Amino acid sequence: MTLYGYARVSTTDQDLSLQEAALRAAGCQVIRAEKKTGASREGRAELDILLQFLRPGDTLVITRIDRLARSLKDLQDIVYELTAKGVTLKATEQPVDTATAAGKAFFDMLGVFAEFETNLRRERQMEGIAAAKERGVYKGRRPKIDPAEVRRLHVQEGLSPTAIAKRLNIARSSVYRFLPTAVSAVCN
Known part of the structure; x- marks a missing residue:
């Protein structure tokens, strides 16, 4: 049984060192890390590599489940893939261990809360944008295309x-x- 670690932060200015240290302390021989959003599985090459590489009897170790995914569907899909391969999932900071019934139940509950947190953050962001628009402060994203340049090139x-x-x-x-x-x- 080999322990593989996965560490993730959302932005490039965040630090992975605390997660990597926790995974090493948990006994992980291999640690894959990336700086990508957890809202989607798209573009998360290190996670994809790990999921392809894991073999029956291995364990994927994370620090917290929100490092693995932010949506309940993604979490369930990942655990389904792991279970189908005979791989268990453990978290160092939470009582998650998919090899046990209690660990699976706790995992599902944490997954619901991770998705709830993401939805709350999105709602707060939309409320902030609406308030900024009312005050006339929010202008939106800057245009990427210069209309004058398009016309100049044509004319x-x-x-x-x-x-x-x-x-x-x-x-x-x-x-x-x-x-x-x-x-x-x-x-x-």
């Missing part, structure tokens, strides 16, 4: 919408949005 350099899209690395439909209606109709 002065004579580029087609497809050529403009390629040069600016944007969708052709975005180019059409910034061209005069008469020009867009001719280009179609």
Whole structure:
């Protein structure tokens, strides 16, 4: 039985060292770590590598379940994959051990709370944005496309919408949005 550790923080400016130290203290021979959001499994290469590498009898060790995933569905999917492979999951800071009935039950309860916390954070963010909009402070994300540059490339350099899209690395439909209606109709 080999212990494999997984550490994760959400942003690049956060530190993984405390999690890695806890995983080493728990006896993990291999630790995979990454700085990615836990809201989704997409783009989490280190987790994917671990899930492919684990073998029957191995144990995946984490510090807390919110390091593994933030949604109940993702947590359940990961545990299902682990169980299907004969791999158990343990947490160093919580009484989670999927090899026991009590550990499984506690895991499910913590998963519900992790998703609840994520939903609360999202609600607070939306409330903050709405309040900022009311005060006229919130302007939203800065536009990535300069409409004047799109028009300049079309008029002065004579580029087609497809050529403009390629040069600016944007969708052709975005180019059409910034061209005069008469020009867009001719280009179609």
